[in-house]
């Protein structure tokens with residue numbers, strides 16, 4: 001048994017690796033994605049549909065707020081005691097015939113999985129959608145090693161066949177419409193009927209036929225897990241197409257890759273989480289398939305059962321006292337469905353497996369604010385708070401975004417002594433706004449602004465990159481002749 | 495009651511008429527209004543941009559300014575600034591390990607109200623026409639700002655009060671609860687995304703046919719108004735304080751971009 005290193009302050013912090021970075025500054029990526037009007041229309045339609053469905057089913061539960069609180073409390077308690085919970089899980093998983101592997105980061109996890117697959121002699125595996133394996137880039141790694149991984153989730157399959165990246169946690173192909181899907185199938189499925197139309201039922205049947213062959217021949221399956229129950233060593237996967245059930249029961253070997261934060265104390269907790277998750281994610285009262293498995297049962301289901309417990313920066317996030325609740329995330333994607341920024345840019349703009357509001361905090365927490373272009377992620381929000389309201393486990397995403405902005409400013413100042421335009425703007429504002437007297441003096445210049453405004457009483461262009469960006473699409477009204485405080489004084493009031 | 499006015503920096507410098515309207519409303523109800531002269535800004539822009547040290551200085555100034563005056567409650571015609579005073583000031587102090595400042599911040603925050611929160615919850619105003627003499631014969635629509643809606647949980651206080659103004663016609667804004675895209679420096683750092691959000695907000699306002707969009711946060715109104723103006727729209731924005739303060743004898747000045755009550 002390897003030891004848990006979770007939360008041990010003596011060990012160096014473990015930065016995550018893999019598909020977790022912003023690859024270019026968010027504003028730049030966002031601007032490009034914004035230009036894709038088809039993408040924007042698809043996203044708007046899809047997010048609004050799920051959003052409305054979610055509101056309906058959440059509204060049905062009179063105790064929704066209590067459930068959220070219970071979910072949040074349970075997760076907080078688990079995080080406060082994570083090493084012990086993981087040890088308990090390991091003990092029980094092992095006692096029931098499973099094998100536990102610990103992976104510090106993406107490289108280690110990929111190596112463990114590859115070795116496990118190699119040992120079976122199989123060169124093909126089936127997969128049920130797993131965020132953890134997306135995060136570590138497992139498919140690409142296996143491919144390099146000569147092992148073909150087939151995604152079996154319809155949307156994942158579309159993304160995989162389209163040589164694309166997922167754009168959403170739950171609806172990875174949210175950015176594709178059905179004509180695009182048909183074209184992908186025609187190009188990538190050798191056996192498909194060349195007269196395939198873009199009728200959704202026909203598309204689903206084509207995928208089904210394609211996948212059935214894979215299920216029946218695969219000897220190895222790889223899954224993620226939505227939950228791990230510490231007291232029994234049970235794993236759980238929640239899905240809606242039945243492909244997961246196939247992957248979890250048909251093959252001989254089952255390898256699960258799961259982030260260490262997914263552990264729950266006991267089956268009792270499912271009562272809360274199985275109400276929170278389907279309603280928040282797909283807007284359904286209950287998802288069609290929930291599979292729970294505990295170790296190995298002789299003669300039934302996979303006979304070799306493994307789990308790779310993945311850190312990959314999670315202990316790093318756990319060590320951040322203002323950010324750690326981000327680990328409470330159950331990956332329902334409700335936050336991205338209500339996010340006005342995500343709605344316009346889509347998931348690719350965030351450059352990470354985890355897009356949207358949760359991605360904007362999780363990626364920097366796991367891999368470091370100064371890694372790649374992570375520093376731009378916490379600013380990808382107007383702080384409107386819709387994500388916090390929607391989150392079933394009450395993660396205060398806006399507060400963590402603000403916290404990470406502070407971390408970014410700190411990191412920037414540590415890296416360079418040359419003040420940025422933002423630094424100068426903020427310094428100026430600090431001087432003006434730290435005292436009523438100074439602000440009063442500055443306000444004496446308001447009439448100058450009136451001059452700048454011109455005849456139509458509008459300021460249409462400001463100098464500088466940042467202020468200039470504001471006036472690229474917005475006018476500023478001419479300032480008044482007199483500030484309020486000046487008026488107040490002149491009136492002789494106190 | 496002795497009420498301390500927190501004018502907020504944007505209102506003080508850009509929309510003094512909103513602060514004057516706030517004073518008028520409170521005085522009409524028979525209260526005494528004081529203006530702590532040392533006040534400047536809540537520091538929200540610095541906090542939300544990650545400049546916590548600077549933000550703490552700005553916040554400390556606010557706290558000191560409001561400690562230096564005797565009053566029963568403080569009020570601001572801005573949900574986001576009130577949310578900043580209540581939530582961000584203690585947070586900034588705690589992060590810096592300054593427990594004394596944190597305590598003082600919490601004390602000031604506890605006495606600070608957003609305008610309609612004060613009117614409805616503390617002063618018992620539920621009918622603007624009757625209790626304030628409010629009269630505003632225009633068609634308006636209403637945008638609930640994010641911070642008032644989600645951080646202060648103002649609920650329908652603002653909208654309900656507006657509906658009770660004499661002569662007013664309030665038409666519902668589609669997707670009202672969607673953010674206008676301001677977000678302080680977000681509108682500079684992510685100007686394009688912000689613009690996309692603003693365009694949708696402006697389009698929704700146009701679709702109502704109302705000549706005015708009312709709201710309780712000057713900064714959002716500055717943003718929305720700036721977008722409407724650039725798009726050449728006839729519609730403008732107006733703070734709800736000015737609508738509530740408007741009477742038959744002393745009508746509010748309606749922004750010049752508007753054509754008035756046409757639908």
Ligand code: SF4
Pocket residue numbers: 280328329330331332333334335336358387390391392393394395
């Ligand atoms: S942060 Fe909350 S809303 Fe977003 S995916 Fe995670 S659990 Fe869902």
